[in-house]
Structure formats: structure tokens, C-alpha cells
Amino acid sequence: MKFDSVISGKIVTDKVFEGEIGVKNGKIMAIKDESGSMNGEKYYDCEGQYIFPGFIDSHVHCFSNPDEGIEKTTKAAAHGGITTIFDMPYDRPYPINHIDLFKQKTEQVNKYAYVDMGLWGTIAKCKGTEQITKMAEYGAIGIKLSTFETDVERFPRIPDIQIKQAMELAKNAGILVAFHAESEEIIKSKISEFKEKGLTKAIYHNLSRPPESESLAVIKLIELAYWTNSKIHLVHISHPHTVELIESFRKAYNVDVTFETCYQYTTLSTEDLKKYGSIAKCNPPLRTPDEVKCLTNQVLNNRIEFITSDHAPWVKDLNETNIFNSPSGLTGLDIMIPVMFDRFINKGLLSIIQFKNMFSTNIARRFGIKNKGIIKEGYDADLTVIDPKKTWQLDETCYESISNQSVFNGEFLQGKVTKTFLRGTLIYDGEIKNKKMGQYIKGPGFKEEMLFEN
Template sequence: MEKYDLVVRGKMVREDQVTLGQIGVKDGKIAVIESPDAVLVADKVLDFANAYVFPGTIDVHVHCFSNPNEGFIPTSMSAAAGGITTFLDMPYDLPNPISNVEIFEKKVKQLEQEAVVDICLWGTISKTNGTDQIVPLAEAGAVAFKMSTFETDAYRFPRIPDPEIIKAMELIKETGLRAAFHSENDEIIVDMIEEYKQANKVYPKAHNETRPPVTETSAVLKLMEFAYWTGVKLHIVHVSHPRTIDLINAFKAQGVQVTSETCYPYLLLDVNALDQFGPKAKNNPPLREPEEVAGLWKHLQDGNIELISSDHAPWGAEHKNPGNDNIFKAASGLPGVEIMTPLMFAATVAKGTMTPVQFAKVMAQHPAEVFQIPGKGKIAVGYDADFAVIDPDQTWVIDETRFRSHSKMSPFHGQEVKGKVIQTIVRGTTVYDGEEVTVEPGFGSFVPGSAYKGAAVGGRNH
């Protein structure tokens, strides 16, 4: 009789159904899936009874290094505690964005030494004359390319001019990867912020008022038209408004390959959180009106939004608190990897507004499919044994002071959550036992993108 390294028992959330059963794991992969009464022999058995065994969450939108005080160790430990088994780290690092192969490969080496979960890396391009790095970055293992139509910083987070976007899209199409965009209309926003500052309108909701919905929808419209003519696969990050999804649906009907994500704050908060929490609730694009949030939920439930991400941005009080008297001085972004999965579970499966199967699709399967990450995203034979185990009966309270991230500031502080991550398993190894992270930095692995040509570093398990 075959012996497995691990047997996992519980309510397995598979691609099309939830079944009580057991999973036999060998060499980090799912070797067999059996009924509860099958006899499986293993070195270790984990019986989760009636808890859900989900495929591990894949968070496609994480910023480990926008704040140099963070980095892979705190973020990946937070991710492990939040049921995330793989995340995609964004390329807008300090001091240097990931816009050439040398910087990319240095980051891969650091990842292999420090990660606790598996990580893919985004690439980007410099503001001008950077498109020659696209193919080399793809071959070095970049999972996709992130660009912006809004400028946070001319070097680190630039607005890419239209001619460069077209060039980039044509090259990215050749790699088969996705071109993703932070889509906001820079000219309108910069102008409005200037007006507001001059009038001393610097109250929290001014952040929303200076980034009205048209600043998102107009930027997305332009990018989709570019994608129509170049044929690139396009991804719109952090969609905050339902009209954006209406436009995406219209372009999908014309054959444009466009996908989208929204982030947990756009579903769980609205613009009133800016008044309530101030800089803690400041993110880009901003939180929207309650009826607009309801529109996003409807799109999510109708299957029009492929996936949910965190846009984890680990700003500490030193970056957020300057905005207490002037919202424009606060850094934009919220921490999220530690709380997104349980918060979204509580808001969907626990309330009966989404089935466990639908939840697994937006949190794991679709991220893996959209970004072509092989062997991850679902519970199936041959796939990596990556699981997020959630006990639907446990309630707990979010405590920002205990976050593993550098960022100890969340508008969700003090919120009671129904459903707790009781175990996170990466490639058959428990990385979080419900209380503590149980592996050392360096356990996590670099997961190369689909255009990878096998460079000298990384890809231990691939």
C-alpha cells in the first residue's frame, strides 16, 4: 500500500463541488483525492473535520517593498497567517523599480532566502526607453507587467506615455503575458488636487472628491482601446467602480482579452470610512459611494469580476499620520494580506451570498488562470498541495497591533470576523498552524511566469 507524506481530511472545496474527503500528498503535490472511508496511510494526518479545505489563496496584488521597512519576511509571514499560499509582488520597489533583468534577478535571490510562502514577481518598465527590457524580463520569469496611467513618482511609479504603452503592449503580446494597469486619469486628478489644496479643502473625503469615477473609467477606456488594436491580454487592477466593469464587459463582447480585479476594501468599505478613519482608509483609487459599492458586489456575484486582491501596502504611522490634518499628505494604501481571506469569507460564504466553490474561484482558481500559474489554484491531482483551511464556526477579532506587517493601521481594527484561518499549507508543509508561522524564511519559492526561459536563479520547485 502506498504511503503518503501527508493526509488532509476535511470539507474539500473542489472546482465544482464541496465534498467530505481526504487528500493524499506526496512530494508537495496532491497525489490522490479519496472519499472519507478510504484507507490512506501517511507519515502525518491532519483531520480538519467540518472545516473547509480551500485551495490556498493567491493574492495577485501585493507591495512588499514600496515601504523598505517591510520586505519579504513580514509580508510573507502575514500572508501565511492569512491563508495566502502564493502572492504576486508588485514591481514598484524602493529604491528601484523592477524594470531590468539585473534588478529582477537580485530580487529573485532575496526571495529565495526570505520568503515563507511561494511568490511570483511582476516586472515593469521605466517611463521612457524601457520597452527593450520586456522580453528579457519575461524570459527571466516575470509573471506579468504592471504599468500606470497615474504618476506617483516619476522614477519609481511613473505615468507611462501613450506611445510607450502601445510599444509595451505589442511586446508583451509576444510574450503571452498580461499587461496590467493602475488606471487613473493623471491630468484630471493633479488639476483637481491643486484646486482643492489652494482652497484649503484638505478634509478626508477630499481624497474621493478629487478622484471622481470618471478618472478611473476614462483611463480604463483608453487602455482597452489600445488593447483592441494591439491584441494584448489586458488586466485592470483595483477596480473601484461598477461602471468600469460595464465598460470591460462591452469590450469583452468585442473580443478584447481583458480581466479585472477588485480589492477587499472596495467591497467592505465605502467613502464614509474616510470620515470615520481618516488616513487609515485612504487608498487609490478612493473608496466609493454606498450605492457604487453595491454595484461592485452585483458584478462580483454575476461573475463579471475575475478575482479579489488585497493591494497590500504596508505604510506605518510615519507615512499615514501626516495626513491627519491634510488628507493629501497621507500615503495611499492599506495592509491586507493577513486579513483579506477571512474578511471576504465572512462577507460571502458565511452570509450565504457566495458558495464555497465560487469563493475558491475568485480567491484562488481565477488568479492562477488569469496569470497562467501552473499547478496552483485548485484542489486537483497533480497540483501543488496548497491549502487554506477555514473553520466557519470560529469568530475572532481583528487586532491591528498584532499584525505581522510593518503596517499596524487598519480600518478593520476591532471588527469581529466569522470564519478563521486555522491552517495554511504550502506544498504539503504547514506554514501557519492557526497561531504561529511554523517555517523559517527561505521555505517559500520563486514561481516563474509562463514565458520563463530558465535563468540561473530561482524556481527551486519548478
């Protein structure tokens, strides 16, 4: 067989081996543990470089900052070796809480995306649960809710009774519910106290969102999942004590709960928040060095299923000295993979297989995404190539995202994404190829007949 393309290098499956991948019609058609045996219209020699299944980021915000949008976000993903993203529903000006808005967004994906995209849906406060089944059947990856209110319309706190109803409806629709889990009562009380006292330095962002503001919200959600026998996912877990609580509930009561942490919670700490201020502001906040060390050890011991970016890029006012006036969120898609490769692979902390699982395989499996997450015959030829020996300096020119502000700028990293393939087509090789071939990826609740309803 003559393939459309052949890619050779160190292939990462459940083992690492030198070989070739043959691609036809966007699918992996053959894998061999030798080189020079396949014939292709195009041949990509990546000798000495790792070929991973395309990385997946299940926690991305394209429209929290509307100046970012799908094009910039998905270019940043391709640049960073990420071939599939799941976009959160808290868009400006209108959150994706109705089937009509959800359908419109799928059309935008198919028109503007450079990588594949799944979409989260959400609901309005105190109403709208009837939209859950409709969005699930149209292919929503899941439903995202929050226990903390950023904005009453766009990012509301959902009442407990509505959370329970959402869990039950999502269960029946075959999807999970994900949560931003922070205690609004604790946090808003702390922020009010600090503002009244004029305590507005960067560290007070951390102090206004103490560990218990995360763990208390998590416990409540796991209890509701237990009583509804539903499937939930907890996003951006930032503290090792929260991990221990989740593990204990899961073991004692067999609750179907997974969770993620984000790259910043294993690489940055309150020392960076104090030094860099708003550039290091995210929710939940960066934790203390000792807490970061404990959380990182949990990652190394496979106690955390996967890692995401929580990409929420802002161009922040560096002259703002009141931390509470600065927006929360960090850029991540361009840099997460090379930063984590440098920190964890080059230092020998994680194996290549662990890295593959945390950034691809485990995510595809949890969200029921077919034909992605592993290198296997019949699967999509989404591939990410990393040169483990390439040393380069990260700076403000190394971004496709609207925000190039990062604590990591100026650092020398070892390990660079050299090529990104989407369904066998090269979409990045040092520069973004002008190929908007991203597709809308449907979740496990999808029903074909929904595509034909008015």
C-alpha cells in the same frame, strides 16, 4: 502508499465533499471522498473545516514601504491563508525595470520568502522597453504600468506610445500587461484646486479622484489593447460603471482584458473614509455606499474575475489632518480572507465554490500558473483550512505585517484560517512556522536557458 501527510476535512473542488488528501513530495497524490482510508506520516484532522486550494493574491507591494520587505509580507500571507503572491515592481528605492534588478529580486525570494512569489516587472519612463522580453523570459508574471504618476522614477506615468510598444512586446513574449488606470490630468487638477481652497478633509481624497478619472483611463487602455491584439489586466477597479464599460468593450470587440477589484471596494465606503481618515486612504479611493453596493452585486453575479488585496502597508500618522499628506495604501494580506469570508460566505452571498474561484482558481488560470489554483492530483499541495464556525475578534495583535492599522480592528469575524500548507508542509497553524520555503514562481514566458545566462 504511505503519504508524507494526510489532510481530512471538507474539500473544495468543483464541489464540496468530506474526504482526505494524500500528499507526497509536495504534491497532491490522492483525493478520496471518505475518511480513514489513507495512511500518512502526519495526519491533520480538520473535520468540519473547509480545505481550499491555497489562496493567491496577484496584487501585493512588498517594498513600496521598504520597512515591510519580503519576510514580513510573506509571513502576513501565510497568516492570512495565502500561499502565493505576485509582488508589484514599484520597489523603493529602485523599481524593478531592468533584468539585473529582476534577477536580484528572484534571489531574495528564494532566500527570504515564507510563501511562493511571482514577480511583476516594469519599465522606465520613455525608455527601457527592451527589458520586457528579458524579464518575461526570466519568468516575470507580467509587466505592470501606470497612467498616473506617483513618482517620476519609481512609479511613473508611461506615455501612450510606450504603452503600445510594451503591449506588443509583451504579446510576443507570451505575457500580459497590467495597469494602474487613473487619469493623471483630472486627479492632479482636482488635488491642486482643493489644496488652494484649503479643502483637505478626508472626503476630498475621494472627490479628487472621481469615477471618470478611472473610466477614461480604462477606455484608452482597452483601445490600445484592441489595436495591438494584446492581453491586458486592469488592477483595483473600484467603480461599477467601469465594470460595465469593460464588459461592453469585451463583448463588442473581443478584447482580451480581465480585471480585478480589491477587498476594500466591496467592504468599505466613503463613510469609512470620513470616519477613519488616512487609515481608509487608498488609490483609487473608496466609493459611495450606493456605488459599493452596485460593485458588490457585480461580484455576486460573477462579473468580476477575482479579488486582490493591493497590500501596501503604512504606519500612518493619525494626527495628520490633511488627507493629501498621508500615504495611500492599506494592509491586507493578514485579514483579506477572513474579512471576505465573514462578509460573503457567512451572510450567504457567495457560494464556497465562488469564493474558491475568486481567490485562487481564476487567478492561477489567468496568469498561466501551473499546478496551483485547484485541488487536483499532481498539483502542488498548497492548501488553506478555514473553520467556518470559529468566531474571533480582530485587533492590533492579529498582524504579521508592519502595519496593524485597519478599519476592521475591533470587529468580531466568523470564519478563521486555522492552517496553511505550502507544498504539503504546514507553515501556519495559529502561529508562523519558521520555514522559509517560499519559491520563485515563473510566468508563462519563462525560458529555461535564461537561468544560465550571465
